[in-house]
Amino acid sequence: MAADKFNMYGLIAKKRDGGLLQAEEIRFWLRGMLDGSIPDYQTAAMLMAIFWRGLTEAETFALTEEIVASGERLDLSGIDGVCADKHSTGGVGDKTTLIAMPLAAACGLKIAKMSGRSLGKTGGTADKLASVPGFRLELPEPALLAQVAEIGLAVVAQTKNLTPADKRLYALRDMTATVDSLPLIAASVMSKKIAAGAGVIVLDVKFGSGAFMPDAASAAELARLMVKLGRSAGRRVEAVISSMAAPLGAAVGNALEVAECADILQNKPDLAVSADLQRLAVVLAGEMLYLGGLAECRRDGWQQAEAALQDGRGWQKLLAFLQAQGGDTESLQAGELVQAKHVVPVLAAKNGYLSAADAAQVAEIVQRLGAGRERVEDEIDYQVGVRMIKPAGAQVVAGERLAEVYASDLAQAEAAKKDLQRVLQVLPEPPQLEPLIWGLVDERGNVVPWAEVK
Ligand code: URA
Numbered sequence: 001m002a003a004d005k006f007n008m009y010g011l012i013a014k015k016r017d018g019g020l021l022q023a024e025e026i027r028f029w030l031r032g033m034l035d036g037s038i039p040d041y042q043t044a045a046m047l048m049a050i051f052w053r054g055l056t057e058a059e060t061f062a063l064t065e066e067i068v069a070s071g072e073r074l075d076l077s078g079i080d081g082v083c084a085d086k087h088s089t090g091g092v093g094d095k096t097t098l099i100a101m102p103l104a105a106a107c108g109l110k111i112a113k114m115s116g117r118s119l120g121k122t123g124g125t126a127d128k129l130a131s132v133p134g135f136r137l138e139l140p141e142p143a144l145l146a147q148v149a150e151i152g153l154a155v156v157a158q159t160k161n162l163t164p165a166d167k168r169l170y171a172l173r174d175m176t177a178t179v180d181s182l183p184l185i186a187a188s189v190m191s192k193k194i195a196a197g198a199g200v201i202v203l204d205v206k207f208g209s210g211a212f213m214p215d216a217a218s219a220a221e222l223a224r225l226m227v228k229l230g231r232s233a234g235r236r237v238e239a240v241i242s243s244m245a246a247p248l249g250a251a252v253g254n255a256l257e258v259a260e261c262a263d264i265l266q267n268k269p270d271l272a273v274s275a276d277l278q279r280l281a282v283v284l285a286g287e288m289l290y291l292g293g294l295a296e297c298r299r300d301g302w303q304q305a306e307a308a309l310q311d312g313r314g315w316q317k318l319l320a321f322l323q324a325q326g327g328d329t330e331s332l333q334a335g336e337l338v339q340a341k342h343v344v345p346v347l348a349a350k351n352g353y354l355s356a357a358d359a360a361q362v363a364e365i366v367q368r369l370g371a372g373r374e375r376v377e378d379e380i381d382y383q384v385g386v387r388m389i390k391p392a393g394a395q396v397v398a399g400e401r402l403a404e405v406y407a408s409d410l411a412q413a414e415a416a417k418k419d420l421q422r423v424l425q426v427l428p429e430p431p432q433l434e435p436l437i438w439g440l441v442d443e444r445g446n447v448v449p450w451a452e453v454k
Helices: 008-016 023-035 040-053 057-069 097-106 125-130 141-151 164-175 182-195 216-232 254-265 272-291 298-310 313-324 359-369 410-423
Strands: 084-088 111-114 153-156 200-207 236-243 342-347 352-354 385-388 401-407 437-441 447-449
Touching: 008 023, 008 040, 023 040, 023 057, 023 164, 040 164, 040 182, 057 164, 057 182, 057 216, 084 097, 084 111, 084 182, 084 272, 097 111, 097 125, 097 153, 097 254, 097 272, 097 298, 097 313, 111 141, 125 153, 125 254, 141 153, 141 313, 153 313, 164 182, 182 216, 200 216, 200 272, 216 236, 216 437, 216 447, 236 272, 254 272, 254 313, 254 385, 272 298, 272 437, 298 313, 342 410, 359 385, 359 401, 359 410, 401 410
Parallel strands: 084 200, 111 153, 200 236
Antiparallel strands: 236 437, 342 401, 385 401, 437 447
């Protein structure tokens, strides 16, 4: 490409004025961003122009392809079996990966998952796993592939230099208030999934106060775009649309969330507050089995996943995978993974019915306790967080324990307790609860209400 064929100023102005970017113009931009010939302030301006003007599908496809081409790809072709992946657009207490992946692997899928760290209100699987003593998030590629071939499951932070353009773009979006752009989110997520190599990809696109997308309609729009991007790269992709209005399951906080997954996979009794999480994880695992051709229909996929949960194969798979990556599972098996210094109960102030907790508000409380990070370089405290005891809608009496705060510092625990008391309202009448799973975007891009999904 001639060095002077394009100039970044002209491309920014074109997008600012509503023009269309050609694939080679996007290539020029991303290459220049990575080699330093285009300064970050020009990329930031381009991102803001895209934020306002949007991208057409063709532009989004081109951007995704160029982000994939900016780095290496994971080659899973040597693995015998169907390689599948799952991605959630992120949420509060979203630990479905740690349940759905062992279930899907126990039913025969091969999973090599690259996982992200927590940022802002959304937790990351990598940080949850780091709360298991000794667990290694970095694996050399041959070890990763060998583990997937042998036990069917590996989860790593990142082995190779995948999608460096996304890393740079994301950092700039994060600094310039341009994260919440539908085509930028779609290209960012799908470029990473495509580079990570799996032929089957199940997405969990979330909406509500704890998610990027405010409502189900915008989540479905994002999902349709991501399904199309995956299909154009030759992958089988479907998306479940689910609510992130309230935290998912009981726990928010790293070790607490891993412990909740272990409880679910061991069928521990008294898990009413985890029922929504368990159901979503089974649905996602079943969806992976169906798309991967290991189940005759979706229902068969869900039933296979449920069976692996009930008979303990999922739990055994989780243990095998954690141990294969150096995790010491003794404390997890003994129910002692969570070792927070202070555990402070949140009690009901009166009789009534428990409201659903607002996901964004719970995320802020947990972040103030030290469980999340504002910036990528921030340290996090794996032991702190919040655990709901009562599910939304439950009838409660004054003095009953609604939730617990886990903290390293007593003053922080007391502050979190007060905040949580405001979030967990006790109402005179049972609240109207929204369904957790709203719908599905199938491979052809059809948006199907969940009640009609078979
Ligand atoms: N997750 C990503 O990986 N990228 C985005 O842009 C948003 C969420």
